[in-house]
Amino acid sequence: MAKKKQIELTIEEKLQNALVSKEEQPYKIPNNWCWTYFKDIFYIENGYAFKKIDYKKEGIPLVRISNIENGIVNINECIYVNKLEKNEEKYVIEKGDLLIALSGATTGKNGVYYLDEIAYLNQRIGNIKIKNKEKVLNEYRNYYIALKNEDILNLAYGGAQPNISPKVIEFISIPLPPIKEQQRIVNRIESLFAKLDRAKELIENTLAQFEQNKMAILHKAFTGELTVKWRKENNINEKNFFNKVKL
Template sequence: MARGKKKETLTPEERLQAALIPESEQPYKVPENWCWVKFGTVCKFENGYAFKSERFTKNQGIPVVRISNIVDNSIALDDCVYTTEIDIDSKYIIHNGDLLIAMSGATTGKNGIYDSDKIAYLNQRVGNIKVIDQTVLDPFFRNFYISSAEQQILNSAYGGAQPNISSSKICDMSFPLPPLPEQQRIVDRIESRFAKLDEAKQKAQDALDSFETRKAAILHKAFTGELTAQWRKEHGIGMESWEKAILKNVCKVNPKKIDTNGLPDNLEVSFFPMASLSEINGEITEPQTRLLKDVKMGFTNFSEGDVVFAKITPCMENGKSAIIGELINDIGYGTTEFYVLRCGEKLYNRYLYHMVRDITFRNKAKSVMAGAVGQQRVPKSFMENYPLNLPSVPEQTEIVRILDDLLAKEQQAKETAEGVLEQIDLIKKAILARAFRGELGTNDPSEESALELLYANV
């Protein structure tokens, strides 16, 4: 019986050539003492294990790292599942410093460092990218490279709406390999620059996180009279001028529909679905035009100057409310999930608008919502009987003037902070792009080429 052919053994030179990226396929030029290699030459890839979900527990056993645990370039174990399975191959054990990556779904390519000495297991569709030899590749250099390649990895995924990436795709990526000392200098330079950016990012994030708190404080001052203390002093009146009332006594909640008898069915009117209300700035952003015959039954009717307030979850909690502006043929309709609030002579509509958008009002409304989960609504009785401490209309007008000014400044500060965060992310991407081109000013051309190091270790 003939024996099979013995597997051909490659020489070191042949193995090196197999590891290198041909010059014609190299993405861009790098310093002379760098070399382009296949990523799988310097890193090995471990796929996760398909654990039995029926063996998952909330807090007993060994934690299992899933895609959802990869958060902000780290691994969050505070919301992970555990398994009681113990007969697991050691290759599925995660170690401190391992780089984990999402292999499927909308977040394909997101990655994070496991920074814990606790034993944890690798779940399916999570990959573990391990450095083969730390005398060739610095793990921190690997981390920054994969972080920079996140979008590239997602773009190379397959599967349409549910993208997937294979380990072979990642291992075949072209990887710029500098000499080890240069890798470490690059890591130091990146960390130094990122530290300064992270300090600025934290300040911008703090400003962003405190936006709602600052806004709530301003509104509290408005509805307790603090904003207009000077105005009252100038007008010779005190807080005794404020009257106690309930909303239905100064405002109609869902007033009667207008009489459309005699109007042609093909009359064009304004129509506002829930999606047309911006929860960010309380404006109507996408008004529609409908024919009267299509909306006069089964929809909510309103007039110019009315305040509309979303009564259903989660639209109410998100602050969907607006003042109705100019309407086509002076007629407007919208979803029945709006409460229509029509102010009487003692209530200025812009004052009411600010009041119902205030988090204090919405929190009280949320506490009384009723109905099935996902379909909870604010009862009409809550709206009608909501207690007010109401200033005069001239003072309401002054409060609105001050509020509009202060809230506009706060919104501008928020947008500035958001812009800073976006800019910082762009700067970080630019730093990484330059780092992997050898453009950070750290390269020493007299150092031994990475090719020599690779030859000695492949």
């Protein structure tokens, strides 16, 4: 008897099978969105266990946990390694990739790699890849994983040296809007973030001016400028009133 031909599911059917049950949905979302699991739209590529003996002063940049800073990957002070001969593609980081720390006190911190040159992925870091880019935008992924940073750290185990397995992250639930709405969400986030950055800049400038004004007031206080009017109103003879003494 001939085997039944395997039926290939459409993307929509696969996504339908990946939905989070109503009982497990964290909160209500718009009707045209759906709850799905991390594992059904993303996968994590683990880094390579480079040894210190492999470190070089030049070559291909090696991204370690310390290179993930404030939502981006910074390789200004990275180390380098030679080109790998086997399974190189698994450990290559490309522009737009999202990396996440899988161990240490900063487990869960993540950052986007924005550089054109390739780099290699070190161990204890995961590269979060999108399974189907027709369904999920890079930027939507980036912002949602940034939101879950603290939750991922809370899921980690190991006490003083937290660790998290990609298998644990796989079952994080994710609200998934249609692709066009994802783009609108990303645009709105970036617009609001730009306003926050501008507000922060204005506040920092104001604080800097505030500190300068404080010092100017103190200078005037101890040079007699603040009490000029008082001395005139009270007929104070400044020549006889002020005396220099040693502390």
